[in-house]
Amino acid sequence: MNKDIATPIRTRAILEKYGFSFKKSLGQNFLIDPNILKRIVDHADITKETGTIEIGPGIGALTEHLARSSKKVVAFEIDQRLLPILKETLSPYDNVEIIHQDVLKANVKAVMDEKFTDISDVMVVANLPYYVTTPIIMKLLEEKLPIRGIVVMLQKEVAERISAQPGTKDYGSLSIAIQYYTTAEVVMTVPKTVFVPQPNVDSAIIRLTRRDKPAVEMKDEAFFFQVIKASFAQRRKTILNNLTNQLPLGKEKKDLIVLALEAAEIDPGRRGETLSIQEYARLSDELLPHFKSEA
Structure with missing residues (x-):
């Protein structure tokens, strides 16, 4: 098996080799703990029949774990500077395709139709940039994509709002909007110490399982x-x-x-x-x- 990308030493070496500097505007925080990456993949119940969509692969730390478990991985990356790095770090895996595009502007359904022709089980798995977490999740759900679910890392506070129940301080319009389309559960919390650079807040992994039909029916x-x-x-x-x-x-x-x-x-x-x-x-x-x- 290839050496994991997500160790502090390997991550530092890759960043230094390419002279990569983090862009705050893109919310870039890279994970440097392979055990957490394995657990994220486990929570997504991925098999060799699964097509996986990743958003913001960074230098490929989560991508390689997805590649080892999935049939095919398609990852959307907005930062052009990461494309040559991903080409090198993911070279051992022939089942990964990187699309240089902002996922919020992408026609994800068309990409799925083209790239996952022989795949019916599709999961979205990502370490999402904090500043666009909600718009990305809502886009994936509102477009009613044929996916089984979404497993993403996001700010702990946002994860708590998404999974909140009525009568709690975290419950709001976001909780209802996401629970209308999915069942939501926080499956693990992640300390800020396992990222480079360290974010200011702790993170959580949330699993959203798409409902066969929305939670309630209404006229409009x-x-x-x-x-x-x-x-x-x-x-x-x-x-x-x-x-x-x-x-x-x-x-x-x-x-x-x-x-x-x-x-x-x-x-x-x-x-x-x-x-x-x-x-x-x-x-x-x-x-x-x-x-x-x-x-």
């Missing part, structure tokens, strides 16, 4: 998310207060909002973070007739 998905966003606009305010202030013409329609809350069996004095995803589905269906034209 876009309006459902509009209601959720409005309900969390000011966390300390009641749901009635937030909806009245945030929905179009909400102040004029306050009586209708009260009626909709009653019909959905939700106390107007509750706060947004106490409502379950099922309650939000009921509420958005009750509000929809009164707001459809303005939504």
Whole structure:
């Protein structure tokens, strides 16, 4: 087996050889602990039948572990300076392809159709740059890609928000949006000491398993998310207060909002973070007739 990239000595040698300097704007923090990389791959349940998508491979530390376990790895890398490094570090693996593109601008479905022709089991596994974690996850879910799930390392605090349950301080519109599409669980925490350079915060690995169909049904998905966003606009305010202030013409329609809350069996004095995803589905269906034209 090839020597691991992700040891402090090997990482330092690669960076020095290429004179690589970290760009803060790209959120670059490279892992230097092979055991954690192995555990990330284990949590993704990858087999020799799996196609893996990686985002931000860096110098290939996680990529090589994915290459050893997967049928094929396709990695999106935005930083051109890393392309020659990846070409060298991943040269022992013929099942890896690097795409020099910003994943947020990429047509990921088209890439999957082209690169994974004979693969039906696809996982996204990545050590995500902290500053774009949420947009990347939401893009992958909203585009309803044919993936089994997502296992990513991100800021511990964001992982806690994603997996939070109603009634907790971390629960918010992000929790609901991601749990609408997936079941979410934090599978391990990762100290900041295993990265170079060291980030300011600890990290966590979260596993998102895609649901066969969304967690709840409602009449209008876009309006459902509009209601959720409005309900969390000011966390300390009641749901009635937030909806009245945030929905179009909400102040004029306050009586209708009260009626909709009653019909959905939700106390107007509750706060947004106490409502379950099922309650939000009921509420958005009750509000929809009164707001459809303005939504």
